[in-house]
Amino acid sequence: MKMTSIALTLAIALTGAAPALAHHSFAAQYDANKPVRLVGKLSKLEWTNPHSYFYLEVTGKDGKVTTWGCEGANPGALSRRGFKKGDLKLGDVLTVDGYLAKSGARLIDARRITLTGGRTIFGGSAGDGGPGDTAAGG
């Protein structure tokens, strides 16, 4: 019954909102009619399952710097495309083409990531039904 008491404690204590952990299809969160290109400095990298996140510091037209989250595929999918965590370091300037989140948050679905050296990687989750998805599965 230790499990139960831990579970109850957790359940009672959980009230606030927190960052999302999402594993989902493209359409669940992103709008295919709102393509966007972000260019910015990599400020944080979450090389995580079930999706990875690249955070970019993007300078707007007004000179203001905002942080954007770019959601990509899971580490296994990225590494099968020849993309390793070590290929990136904080401060690298990346160009990310993707689609805006439906929620209006500073979050995009990263379909194509262009590294500092010009190398391009498909960043999306295979089989998620998003634009440019040609894979049959994950």
Added chain:
Amino acid sequence: MSILWAISHWLYETPFAVGIRESDWAFSMIETVHVLGLGLMAGTIAIVDFRLLGLVFRRQPVSRVLAQVLPATWIGFVVMAVSGGLLFVASAEKLLHWVFGAKVALLALAGLNPLIFHTTVYRHVEGWDLEAEVPLQARIAAVTSLVLWSAIIVLGRAVAYVE
């Protein structure tokens, strides 16, 4: 909230959690095992619930149906709990939201339900073991179990869609 946040953040940053989270294969394997374990557990529980509701094995004693599936239920439970624990650790600080909270709360209720069942109406099972129609309290326990496990599975899947 802040203590819970601190604990989950600490868990999240342990090398073990990072290893699972950043793995090429382990995370998806554990997810798969979690679903298999849950299927075994919830599936065998449903067999007992259906017997209590008189939907299957009506001529079989309730106690015999229960005894036959119970080992599989326990194996499913262990597999589900261990894999679920690993998935939780790997994502701990990102699970502090109401969907996961609700799932955990329902898991606690789903644990309480058979506890009540076994310490009350089931103690006198020899009186109704062979009945197709079992006492109301036992039928309520069966419906409760089916509803709770269905809701837990729905919430588990919904965790992926929390904004």
